Amino acid sequence: MNAPLPHPTALHVEPRPMPPAMLAALRQRFGARCSTAAAVREQHGRDESVYAATPPEAVVYCESTEDVAAVVALASAHAVPVIPFGVGSSLEGHLLAVQGGVSIDLSRMDRIVQLHAEDLTVTVQPGVTREQLNREIRHTGLFFPVDPGANASLGGMAATRASGTNAVRYGTMRENVLALTVVTAVGEVIHTGTRAKKSSAGYDLTRLFVGSEGTLGVMTEITLKLYPLPEAVSAAICHFPSIAAAVQTTIAIIQMGVPIARCELLDANAIRAVNRHSKLSLREAPMLLMEFHGSPAGVREQAETVQAIAREQGGEDFEWASTPEERTRLWAARHQAYFAALQTRPGCRCQATDTCVPISRLAESIDESIAEAEASGIPYWTVGHVGDGNFHLSYLFDPDDPAEAAAVERLNVQMVQRALRLQGTCSGEHGIGLHKMAYLEDEAGAGAIALMRGIKRALDPQNIMNPGKIFAA
Amino acid sequence: MNAPLPHPTALHVEPRPMPPAMLAALRQRFGARCSTAAAVREQHGRDESVYAATPPEAVVYCESTEDVAAVVALASAHAVPVIPFGVGSSLEGHLLAVQGGVSIDLSRMDRIVQLHAEDLTVTVQPGVTREQLNREIRHTGLFFPVDPGANASLGGMAATRASGTNAVRYGTMRENVLALTVVTAVGEVIHTGTRAKKSSAGYDLTRLFVGSEGTLGVMTEITLKLYPLPEAVSAAICHFPSIAAAVQTTIAIIQMGVPIARCELLDANAIRAVNRHSKLSLREAPMLLMEFHGSPAGVREQAETVQAIAREQGGEDFEWASTPEERTRLWAARHQAYFAALQTRPGCRCQATDTCVPISRLAESIDESIAEAEASGIPYWTVGHVGDGNFHLSYLFDPDDPAEAAAVERLNVQMVQRALRLQGTCSGEHGIGLHKMAYLEDEAGAGAIALMRGIKRALDPQNIMNPGKIFAA
Numbered sequence: 001m002n003a004p005l006p007h008p009t010a011l012h013v014e015p016r017p018m019p020p021a022m023l024a025a026l027r028q029r030f031g032a033r034c035s036t037a038a039a040v041r042e043q044h045g046r047d048e049s050v051y052a053a054t055p056p057e058a059v060v061y062c063e064s065t066e067d068v069a070a071v072v073a074l075a076s077a078h079a080v081p082v083i084p085f086g087v088g089s090s091l092e093g094h095l096l097a098v099q100g101g102v103s104i105d106l107s108r109m110d111r112i113v114q115l116h117a118e119d120l121t122v123t124v125q126p127g128v129t130r131e132q133l134n135r136e137i138r139h140t141g142l143f144f145p146v147d148p149g150a151n152a153s154l155g156g157m158a159a160t161r162a163s164g165t166n167a168v169r170y171g172t173m174r175e176n177v178l179a180l181t182v183v184t185a186v187g188e189v190i191h192t193g194t195r196a197k198k199s200s201a202g203y204d205l206t207r208l209f210v211g212s213e214g215t216l217g218v219m220t221e222i223t224l225k226l227y228p229l230p231e232a233v234s235a236a237i238c239h240f241p242s243i244a245a246a247v248q249t250t251i252a253i254i255q256m257g258v259p260i261a262r263c264e265l266l267d268a269n270a271i272r273a274v275n276r277h278s279k280l281s282l283r284e285a286p287m288l289l290m291e292f293h294g295s296p297a298g299v300r301e302q303a304e305t306v307q308a309i310a311r312e313q314g315g316e317d318f319e320w321a322s323t324p325e326e327r328t329r330l331w332a333a334r335h336q337a338y339f340a341a342l343q344t345r346p347g348c349r350c351q352a353t354d355t356c357v358p359i360s361r362l363a364e365s366i367d368e369s370i371a372e373a374e375a376s377g378i379p380y381w382t383v384g385h386v387g388d389g390n391f392h393l394s395y396l397f398d399p400d401d402p403a404e405a406a407a408v409e410r411l412n413v414q415m416v417q418r419a420l421r422l423q424g425t426c427s428g429e430h431g432i433g434l435h436k437m438a439y440l441e442d443e444a445g446a447g448a449i450a451l452m453r454g455i456k457r458a459l460d461p462q463n464i465m466n467p468g469k470i471f472a473a
Numbered sequence: 474m475n476a477p478l479p480h481p482t483a484l485h486v487e488p489r490p491m492p493p494a495m496l497a498a499l500r501q502r503f504g505a506r507c508s509t510a511a512a513v514r515e516q517h518g519r520d521e522s523v524y525a526a527t528p529p530e531a532v533v534y535c536e537s538t539e540d541v542a543a544v545v546a547l548a549s550a551h552a553v554p555v556i557p558f559g560v561g562s563s564l565e566g567h568l569l570a571v572q573g574g575v576s577i578d579l580s581r582m583d584r585i586v587q588l589h590a591e592d593l594t595v596t597v598q599p600g601v602t603r604e605q606l607n608r609e610i611r612h613t614g615l616f617f618p619v620d621p622g623a624n625a626s627l628g629g630m631a632a633t634r635a636s637g638t639n640a641v642r643y644g645t646m647r648e649n650v651l652a653l654t655v656v657t658a659v660g661e662v663i664h665t666g667t668r669a670k671k672s673s674a675g676y677d678l679t680r681l682f683v684g685s686e687g688t689l690g691v692m693t694e695i696t697l698k699l700y701p702l703p704e705a706v707s708a709a710i711c712h713f714p715s716i717a718a719a720v721q722t723t724i725a726i727i728q729m730g731v732p733i734a735r736c737e738l739l740d741a742n743a744i745r746a747v748n749r750h751s752k753l754s755l756r757e758a759p760m761l762l763m764e765f766h767g768s769p770a771g772v773r774e775q776a777e778t779v780q781a782i783a784r785e786q787g788g789e790d791f792e793w794a795s796t797p798e799e800r801t802r803l804w805a806a807r808h809q810a811y812f813a814a815l816q817t818r819p820g821c822r823c824q825a826t827d828t829c830v831p832i833s834r835l836a837e838s839i840d841e842s843i844a845e846a847e848a849s850g851i852p853y854w855t856v857g858h859v860g861d862g863n864f865h866l867s868y869l870f871d872p873d874d875p876a877e878a879a880a881v882e883r884l885n886v887q888m889v890q891r892a893l894r895l896q897g898t899c900s901g902e903h904g905i906g907l908h909k910m911a912y913l914e915d916e917a918g919a920g921a922i923a924l925m926r927g928i929k930r931a932l933d934p935q936n937i938m939n940p941g942k943i944f945a946a
Binding site for chain 1: 589591592593594633634635636640644645647648657661662663664665667668669670671672673674675676677678680681683684685689700701703727728729730732767768770771774827829830831832833834861862863892893896897898899900901902903904905909912913916917918920921922924925927928930931932943944
């Protein structure tokens with residue numbers, strides 16, 4: 001395992017200043033939609049990671065695939081980096097302009113391009129957010145399940161291969177993107193995949209772009225799978241005497257093949273923060289927050305099975321969220337846990353970990369991580385998409401205390417080492433960005449990284465697409 | 474749309490004869506496991522496609538990853554093609570040695586490497602067949618669902634991104650491969666993915682290799698997802714007054730989100746062949762063969778919903794396969810349909826089509842294809858994984874009648890054109906091989922093909938990995 005990464009400004013390997021001719025060309029084409037204002041650049045040079053902003057030289061607000069192609073064609077001609085930007089909710093430093101360049105703001109590309117309810121597919125522009133999509137398609141009786149905590153853009157979610165609470169049943173962005181329109185590194189527009197549910201036609205370019213973090217091209221249209229809203233939905237919480245008991249319950253649920261829709265762990269620290277932030281009065285003890293989807297009878301049956309499993313682990317009786325409003329309030333509280341936790345230590349930053357392991361190794365993975373967190377004395381909280389073997393133990397640390405920041409990074413390294421030893425991954429859903437480049441080397445090994453580099457060079461020979469992320473070029 | 478492909482021997486662009494030094498080196502390392510016998514080469518130079526054999530210059534029976542790496546390292550040193558071989562059941566000319574070279578026979582790599590029932594994962598060597606895998610893991614209460622008609626090798630299934638009858642519920646090889654060990658084009662051994670269920674760690678190399686048809690590397694270990702055997706399984710057949718009625722029933726099942734496990738269409742021609750071959754007495758009228766997985770109550774509920782939908786389309790009452798033996802017999806008959814059909818026209822070859830379209834366009838896609846088939850006068854039969862929008866209208870033609878062969882190819886082109894117009898794909902599950910290279914160009918477009926070529930050049934600069942397949946280099 002390599003040493004923790006230095007602050008990413010140290011990765012400013014080779015800033016490539018934008019030639020005045022390129023800025024002039026951008027201004028000519030985009031007018032006021034091309035901004036070099038300090039505040040705008042600052043906002044586009046950071047994300048929700050712990051890193052300070054590293055602003056791009058300019059920000060261009062694109063409104064169409066043609067706009068994006070025009071920016072990238074200019075960037076290609078001048079060998080200047082471009083960094084796609086959605087809502088800025090990524091967590092591993094994906095958006096920092098460590099080699100300068102232009103931020104391509106896609107938030108105005110927020111239109112649903114084609115809704116095919118009869119095929120359970122929708123094509124969206126990358127700036128559509130997950131909440132917006134579900135609002136706009138509600139009338140069809142369909143929904144899109146992938147839900148990272150933030151109200152992220154679907155472009156950003158595809159770029160980081162995001163998932164969230166529903167992935168245990170519905171899969172991640174990997175399973176739910178059918179087709180893409182992509183602007184390549186030379187500004188050409190290509191299409192990958194089709195609206196057919198499956199295909200054996202050539203290399204799976206769609207899944208190569210999903211999770212490529214803007215380093216291979218810019219997605220400008222994304223075709224997604226939709227699902228019928230379940231006939232019945234019920235949510236329940238169940239408290240456990242220990243985190244271990246909650247985790248053992250989860251492992252048994254998955255091993256038995258219960259088609260649970262959501263299975264989220266919250267520790268007492270997370271519940272305390274959520275109670276305060278969302279004005280709830282949940283008991284501050286380890287808890288599973290679960291949801292069941294299906295027919296009324298099916299949902300009842302699943303809940304009975306899970307309740308029996310939970311009881312064997314000392315779980316208390318289920319408390320049901322009896323109305324849709326109550327259910328929505330619980331899940332909103334869960335999704336706001338990150339902001340809730342930030343407020344518990346004024347001035348702190350949050351370093352979320354994101355390992356994912358095979359389900360049978362989850363207890364070991366969580367137990368040891370929590371023991372280390374307790375020993376560190378640094379405030380932390382834990383939530384987890386435990387049905388997938390994925391959890392986030394997050395540290396609330398003082399960014400002005402270098403010793404504390406270094407300690408948090410060491411703890412993160414230990415967690416990643418453990419996950420790899422347990423045959424898991426350093427990133428379940430947040431991606432690599434800047435922060436996890438060394439971790440990825442340990443996980444993938446030199447051979448696989450060499451292949452990734454080869455693909456990067458083939459598709460982006462000038463290294464202008466979000467350079468300096470995922471792996472060093 | 475390009476004209477139908479000439480016979481692939483015309484693609485013998487640049488045969489690269491194996492230097493005597495390489496053959497000597499192979500013989501020295503592999504002894505009798507390296508064969509140049511005509512019968513062995515002939516057997517390894519063809520598949521189940523309509524094409525005549527184009528034999529490799531030698532066949533090497535590998536027994537380990539190290540064996541494969543040794544063959545590829547030699548091939549790389551001498552710039553000689555290699556073609557991985559499983560059981561030879563591919564359908565689009567994947568195995569023809571159109572540029573000469575060495576066939577790497579993987580059938581002796583038939584060992585289960587690691588079974589992790591507690592994590593619902595298994596790691597296998599590529600020569601393990603799907604039936605063997607399910608036999609060997611039966612004691613765990615788990616199964617692997619992907620089931621192309623043939624008892625294919627899992628390496629071949631991963632290489633062609635295969636699916637089959639269960640894909641409507643459990644997904645294809647795309648969704649069910651977690652991790653790979655791969656020998657690259659220079660004979661290096663790399664690993665992709667982990668045993669974690671999800672990951673956002675770097676480029677999705679696993680899914681790049683899945684479906685790459687041996688053109689990027691040779692898979693030597695494959696980690697797969699497993700599923701608990703359902704508590705209850707029931708299978709039923711339902712006859713319909715027309716194919717259109719059966720298809721409309723399928724469309725409604727999918728649009729309503731019924732979690733049906735299998736939903737197969739057979740036309741009267743297919744049933745006639747199956748009856749004769751498998752000694753069944755199914756009524757020779759359009760039929761859906763369905764299977765439901767779940768709890769006893771859930772299975773009952775699904776079946777009731779589907780029966781109600783079917784009745785609206787004039788479907789008759791369900792006939793249940795009441796015992797596991799009867800169920801197995803029905804599915805075995807379905808899987809043998811290909812061989813059953815071949816026997817209905819002595820001396821014929823079978824050209825299977827394989828388009829897949831968005832579910833709402835399935836009726837149009839099938840109706841028009843069947844009208845064309847009827848008009849052609851050439852014997853045909855139809856089965857389909859219709860729940861996925863995928864079906865196979867297969868022609869039984871006289872290979873010695875060039876007019877008939879050309880007519881079949883024209884009909885295939887028309888079907889592909891229609892599928893693309895309906896926003897579908899030229900290949901649902903059989904892959905591209907030699908036969909569909911022109912179709913893929915039409916589907917993907919020049920831009921995406923250029924990207925695929927770039928990836929191929931990056932990973933296989935000498936073009937030695939199954940060259941001449943998927944796209945022209």
